[in-house]
Amino acid sequence: MKKILGIGNALVDALVRIEDESILAQLGFPKGSMTLIDVFKNKEIAELTARIPKALASGGSAANSIHGLAILGVETGFIGRVGDDEFGRFYTKDMTKVGISPMLSTSKTTTGIANAFITEDSERTFGTFLGAAVELSADDIEASQFKPYDILHIEGYLVQNYELIEKALKLAKDNNLLVSLDLASFNVVEAHLDFLKRVVNEYVDILFANEEEAKSFTGKDPEGALEDIAGMVDLAIVKLGAKGSMAKYKGEKFIASATHVNPMDTTGAGDLFASGFLYAFINGKPIDKALQTGAILGGKVIEVMGPKMSDDVWDEIKSMIATV
Secondary structure (H helix, E strand, C coil): CCCEEEEECCEEEEEEEEECCCHHHHHCCCCCEECCCCCCHHHHHHHHHCCCCCEEEEEHHHHHHHHHHCCCCCEEEEEEECCHHHHHHHHHHHHHCCEEEEEEEEEEEEEEEEEEEECCCCCCEEEEEEEHHHHHHHHHHHHHCCCCCCCCEEHHHHHHCHHHHHHHHHHHCCCCEEEEEECCHHHHHHHCCCHHHHHHHHCCCCEEHHHHHHHHHHHHCCHHHHHHHHCCCCEEEECHHCCCCCEEEEEEEEEEEECCCCCCCCCCCHHHHHHHHHHHCCCCHHHHHHHHHHHHHHHHHHCCCCCCCCCCHHHHHHHHHCCC
């Protein structure tokens, strides 16, 4: 089986359910977006949510995808940066216990925190304090980390560091890896559109986007966006939430419906969709079956709080994807 390497922001997710969306306006966060924040805004969030229960989980977009792949039995690794603190040790332990090979450099800076606000409609909005994660630099990665792997899965959230993301993409190509990119968030795409379009054209083989990200990337509706993206990469995937997903590969279009779920929190839905899709893809499944597998994982994770699922849920997932 092919081996998959991830690179991304190593963040601890702090998940908070909110009944009143005015807190998002108060913080200046567009609903459904990911906003990078500084230490002062992070402190403001801590004060505003001090009396609200929080759930903690190791996170970060690419890390969530790699975590799911590892549980499915894929040999995986992850490159990131954490603080030399309790959260950093928690993060490392959470990766190693599922078999991921962590390549985590450490810093005196605090481990990054992704503050996730989950509204009553199960949508999530992130205020992300990158902390140590943002210190991951082009100097921290080298060819030897890439050589054992077949696919690099990279998150669009890394785009705040052009030098890092481009070096990672070049090392992947120099070592004959396929490159899989998840566009991340519509406002991130809008802010870095020219750079993203260039690197997608030059390096990316597989691209994941949800409906909003696809529109930000191409200016078109999902159908038109899929066509445009497929003109740039070998395999284009556009996720449509409850309406399912579609892909285009080697000139052929594929469509899959979503699975019926009882949503609690959409955190990790796109990340786990990528886990399921890539798992099926590297096992030689047809693209429509890969979309269905992605839908199973993405659907199951939104029935729980946060991006991690229990062993019982994973047992159910494995039984479901075995019949796809």
